[in-house]
Amino acid sequence: MAAKGQSYAEKLSRWEVLITNAKPALPDMPHLTEDVTALDQKLGQVRTLQSQLEDLRSQARTIRQAIQVAARDGEKVRTRVGASLKGKYGFENEALVKYGFKPRPQVVRRRKTTEEPPPAGQPETKPPGGAK
Secondary structure (H helix, E strand, O other), rough: OOOOOHHHHHHHHHHHHHHHHHHHHEEEEEEEHHHHHHHHHHHHHHHHHHHHHHHHHHHHHHHHHHHHHHHHHHHHHHHHHHHHHHHHHHHOOHHHHHOOOOOOOOOOOOOOHHHOOOOOOOOOOOOHHHHH
């Protein structure tokens, strides 16, 4: 029974079976010689293209790794430059925005307001659900 799948591997397998089995029978069926030869050439062409594709995938992996290393190194350099700029301008200076760095937010601290003790004549009120 012939394979039914539509993947390239299954198609190529069917082509190969056909070519292998048809070549010995070509003297009896000369009208198929041209088509079997063309199919054999296409099989070779597809195998060559698959090999090239695997080579390109390998190159892409290598290039992707090189990009990751370069990006990591670039980020280290950017961090060093940022540290120098923060050392020069200060961590909270808005001039850092011009270089692509976020300045540290300025913290505004409020003074605590002291509550006045209740007048001497009134008892203290406890909050609801207070301590036992």
